[in-house]
Amino acid sequence: MSDKTIPAARCPICRKPTVSDYRPFCSKRCADIDLGHWFRGDYAIPGDPVDPADLPPGADGSGEDGENK
Numbered sequence: 001m002s003d004k005t006i007p008a009a010r011c012p013i014c015r016k017p018t019v020s021d022y023r024p025f026c027s028k029r030c031a032d033i034d035l036g037h038w039f040r041g042d043y044a045i046p047g048d049p050v051d052p053a054d055l056p057p058g059a060d061g062s063g064e065d066g067e068n069k
């Protein structure tokens with residue numbers, strides 16, 4: 001088994017063949033796009049299905065009164 005070549009590896013953003021420097025993406029641009037998705041919370045985190053929108057106000061630690069336990 002060699003990891004030098006991954007047949008049919010495709011960029012998850014635009015589906016072009018990946019480039020080794022930017023795997024699993026085809027370019028830095030697509031890597032940045034994917035990173036942007038993470039920062040925006042577009043992707044769910046496996047094992048942590050809590051949606052902040054489902055929590056009561058302040059339960060996510062962003063409330064003014066909740067940070068000084």
Ligand SMILES: [Zn+2]
Pocket residue numbers: 011012013014015016025026027030
């Ligand atoms: Zn791409």
